[in-house]
Amino acid sequence: MDLSNINIEQYLRNNDVKPSYQRLKIFEYLVKHKNHPNVDTIYQELVSAIPTLSKTTVYNTLKLFLEKGIVQPILIEENEIRYDADVTVHGHFKCEICQEVYDIPLDLSDMKTEGLEKFIIKESHIYFKGICKRCNIANAQ
Amino acid sequence: MDLSNINIEQYLRNNDVKPSYQRLKIFEYLVKHKNHPNVDTIYQELVSAIPTLSKTTVYNTLKLFLEKGIVQPILIEENEIRYDADVTVHGHFKCEICQEVYDIPLDLSDMKTEGLEKFIIKESHIYFKGICKRCNIANAQ
């Protein structure tokens, strides 16, 4: 799902979120940057443009976005929660060297999931850890 | 991988972990119960048998086990880290009703992972959220 050209204000309204200035800017940051930031990164990146911004607002807003299903949390490392405005099923890859998180297109449809009969799957998450292409090539020099 | 009949002391030694009493008991708990506990659960379950046990020791020990690769962290919810002594690739399913975490056998070998050429994958993690069979059937009554 490509959100880069949506009308963010309308998208928030459609998902039952009143588009306040802070909410618009936080969601816009997620859509524009696709860098899977954590709360602190979002705060640091926006506070210069919104000097009154409070970190509590970032927490509140992300919690709201999660409840409305317009962001998903990315859990890869034990000590950080990152956020992604793309809520379609796709995987993530975190590089242990540069720490970057990449989106990975995934097709889980033909995955064998024996033992899940009668289970209702509402969310699927998959992630990988290792060394990314760029760091791999850089290391090989 | 079934660890239920291994010699835990030998298994720890083989993985470069000196088998102290606390380490034995903590690893034994993980192997015997397979309930994917968090730090606090492990501590609460063992403190009656080891009255001097400190929660710091549980943290230290799990950190050591992680470094040696004999446990893996399970990240499903934002606010809890659970641990699994089965470090082979398999999935997990957390029920949103009973909160239980199930092991799911998985075969990722035929998964399409376009966009990962030249990436070195060292770990693969997959998890699902939803309603488990037991709660699903109970609800349907």
Place this chain on the structure above:
DNA sequence: AATAAAATTGTAATCATTACAAAATAGTAT
């Protein structure tokens, strides 16, 4: 038994997150 090394423990410090109440903003009715 004496010494050194390693592991455990308890307390204090840290850090991320949440609770909460006051202030600011937006929306509605008069």
Place this chain on the structure above:
DNA sequence: ATACTATTTTGTAATGATTACAATTTTATT
């Protein structure tokens, strides 16, 4: 436009999980 109400934002304090650290205990070695 004004008064009133509801919502959102903000800052501070509280919470809770994890880590740092030094003292104690245990284990291993001489």
